Amino acid sequence: MYRTLTILLIFTSHFLLGQDENVILSVEPPSADVGETIIIQVKTKVHGDIEIDNLPSSFVAGNSVSNEMKTEIDYNTGAITTYYSHAQTGAFGKSGTYTIGPAYVKKGNKTYKSNTVVINIGDKAKMTSSDVTSQQLQDPAFGIIQTNKTTIYEGEPLLVSAKVYSHFNPTYLDKYLPYSMKGAIDKHPIGNPAVAQTSLEQFKGIDLFSFEYDKNIIFPVGTGDFKVNSYSMTIYQGYQNFSLTSSSADITIKPLPEDPPADFIGAVGIFNIERILEETDLKQGDVFIMKVIVSGTGNLQNSLEPIPILPKGFVVYGDPQIEENFSYTSRGTEGSIIYTYNIQVSRYGDLTLPPTSISYFDIENEKYITTSTVESIVKVKKNKDFVIEEVEAISEENLEEVDMLTDLRKSNRQEDQNNLFGTSVYWLSVGTPLMAALLFIFLVKRRKQSEDKIAVRQLARRKDQELSDCIAHLKILLVENDNNAFYSKIEATLKKAFELEIHLENEHILSKKEIIDYLNKTNRLELAERVKDILANCDQYRFGFSGNNHTNQSIYNELESILKELKS
């Protein structure tokens, strides 16, 4: 158990330390063109061997590799932090989207891992050069202004760069005064301004050294004919220098076609729209988040917020949060803008959110293109506690009718299922088992009663039989003259006769007292006296002087007389 925990702890620590956020991989610029120099930099607090993994095959590493160490002091805490950085230049030979990294920093047995970076490489923009005079060609060096287009649409980005040709290999430049353009306020550098690579190029049949400098993407304002004014600089080769002033370039900016669609967001380029609802199962009054993502290439940074059309029952709270994820490339602004809306739903039911659409101007096809999201269904449960009036007042102006008309049902015929109750069949079906149960109870009771009666009758019959046997036995005893047995039998016979008379249901043997009490109760006092006498005589003749034949006969006769009376 201890060992397992230790291994788990080591593994977790290694994993956590391995993801050290202090190893940072960055690429500058975040997007570039084919052949354009990029710098891959790894910055870390760990002093170790830095290695960048997963460099794409189309990446051609340059000669420039630098390693630096930098110390920073936090003046609040006094803490000194040392950073080690490794920079590698290079360029991509093919256009596409590439993932660079992660980079690893190895120190002893430990390896620290960095993040990865995605870079978009576009095709190299074809540039048009400004005019060159014959005088310029004769100079040791001359400059021209390059643009990707000479005629653009209003809002379309324009790529401009300064290009220098020279008969010597320049090693240094100075006193650069950049080119300028009226209305070109929105200007962003492209590529790595710190790096200017010289190459040998043939220009109008002459082999010249050349380099490109101060490349910018410009979003000009206004329409008409514009001039990109010349730039100037001094270039050096050793201690020799030459100052040059470039020619200028003419640009025509065309207005966009008239009557743009109502949902035109001022975007020029290629764009797309996407919508994300964070929740679709809601309760009346709930607030949900709707994200509208506008992505594409062109003048994205200057595009307007799309207007989502919300039906009645949806209320937008406040302005949307805007998150911009774009970068400036030679094609314009590339990336996306996310608009996050907080929407309260005040109706219930299956509500349909109509698509959100945008229109943009497509430069290639020279027309407005409309693109939209898909329709969304929001399921809203009723909430009785929600007070609808508050939001109704806010939202009534622009909101549409609730779309609850779409859920038509398929044909469903219901046969009459209410025709049984109250019919004779129903009452018969319910009544029959009830009656059967009651009848069963009655029959069981009757059966029990008759069984009891039979038992009593059998007992009486048995006792009657026993009585007859007793009398027969008495007759024998009378003849045999066995006095003791005779009188005992007289008493027993008398008791048996009374048991029969009283209908005793069990085998209880009556006592003399019980017999007399019974006769007294039934108000047969004379019979009671006679029974008393006969029982007294029996006791007397059994335990005192014994009787003779005559007394025996008279007692027997008296017994017979009593039995007859009892039977009657």
Place this chain on the structure above:
Amino acid sequence: MTTLFKHIVFILLTGLSSLYSAANSFNEGVIAHSDKNYPLAIEKFTQVIQETPNDISAYYNLGLSNIGNESYGKAIWAFEKVLKFTPNDSEAAEKIDYCHMQLHPSEEWSPILNSLEAGLYSISSNMWSYASILMSVLFCLSIVFFKRHKALSIKRILLISAFSSVLLLLFATLIASGAQSYQKGVNHAIITQPFIPTFIDEGNTAKTTLTEGSRVKLIDTDSLEYVRVLDNIGDEYLVRFEDLAFI
């Protein structure tokens, strides 16, 4: 014999043609509704209801088409009819609530049945009748076995079973009766016109009118032309039969 056969064939053919025609009208209604041609959709669904008055979906769709046509009173009637067949149809109840809110924003709509009744009555009267018959049989069996068994523990269980059966039998009978009277009886009506007049007595109009979407309870239907009704707050009115849409 031949005449009887002819009669049977005639009845079958009439029934089948009626069903076919209803199905056609239903589909036409759906198409018209989808095309937002709500008046035509209403006509088609009404036709279906006339031919097959037990088609619940036709009432539901008629209600939706009436919403589309902004005839909220008629829509309420149609959805109330749906509730008559299936009292726990929450979608129909929500639609009535919606229509009622359009007509009477300040008033709250409440269904005829409370949620418990709606749940119980949504099971058909026949099912409750079968349940009561079953309970009756169970009672009988419990009594028979109770009398026959000697073991006290079993006798006790059987006695509880018999007692429960009787209670459930009574309960099922009551619900069956209630469900049948709710679904077969005509006790309520909806005002489907913008407003209808009320009367002091037969022939003499009162100042009060009843507005579209109101549900009234019928309390006296003795007269052939007039009916005495109660509105949702308990006020009594005399109105004409022809002004009401019965549910």
